[in-house]
Amino acid sequence: MQTQPTNQSRNSSRVLVNHNQKGNQVLSFIKKVPWEHANIPADYQVGANSGVLYLSLKYHRLKPEYIYERMKQLSNQYALRIILCAVDIDDHQQAIRELTKACILAGYTLFLAWSAEEAGRYIETFKAFEYKSPDMIKERVETDNFSKLTDCLVQVKSINKTDVLTLVSNFGSFKSIVEASPDELSLLPGFGDQKVTRLVEAVQSPFLLENEGRS
Known part of the structure; x- marks a missing residue:
């Protein structure tokens, strides 16, 4: 069963965070914008039509099917769908290649974060560009x-x-x-x-x- 965002979550001025992200150290680095936990389909909702799925490659190595199921669940939920990938393993090349291909085929945008701090900055930037077009967000967030x-x-x-x-x-x-x-x-x-x-x-x-x- 898919979780549907409420009207309140669609109009929030805060970054909305799925309850499944409790304990994620990325939250401690989201400092420039307010955030709160909410009942949302994405892991992070950074705009009315922008959803982020967070993926640790360490977790992906254990349960590779997880992210693909989440991507399917979000396929009709947001205009801008993002995979924020934490590169926390050494042998990451093959996994990133596979994720890149999956994102292209499914209409997702993939961002790589090499630390929890960098992941937090990405989320802050996504929120700051909430009212910009998806294409502008994709271009602007490039490091x-x-x-x-x-x-x-x-x-x-x-x-x-x-x-x-x-x-x-x-x-x-x-x-x-x-x-x-x-x-x-x-x-x-x-x-x-x-x-x-x-x-x-x-x-x-x-x-x-x-x-x-x-x-």
Whole structure:
């Protein structure tokens, strides 16, 4: 049986939190906006038509079917449906790839949080953009680091935004991408020999300032 939001929950000025989130340390980092527990279908309701499902990869490894059932339950509940994923295991690459595919197919937006504090900031930002369009929320909540990383890597010939997402999902940081071996890169979906070679050459080449290059 699905839980239906009340009129009060639909018009709340607070972040509404499902009772199943009691004890989640993320709550201690939601400081810039008020929140309260409520009878809602999502884990966090951050707007009249915006619902968030919270997923720990550690829990996902134990019960992989859980999040897919929750996604089905929420499919007709909100215009903007978000999976806020806590990356709390080391071998996260395969799980993130599977979740990314599931979110694309089901019309969800996936955000990765590498700490409880970052997850709290995401929820605060979702609420702050409650009256913006879903597309604006998706664009605005991208972290500066990820945006800058994307802008940097797509300058490499044949590397696109999907490739950047694949790289980040597998290696987690620019430092790890730079340190990855050609063999490791070649295992990624969509990374053929030519693309791997171009990426390795780009990240391992010395950086020259414009004036230095002309001297």
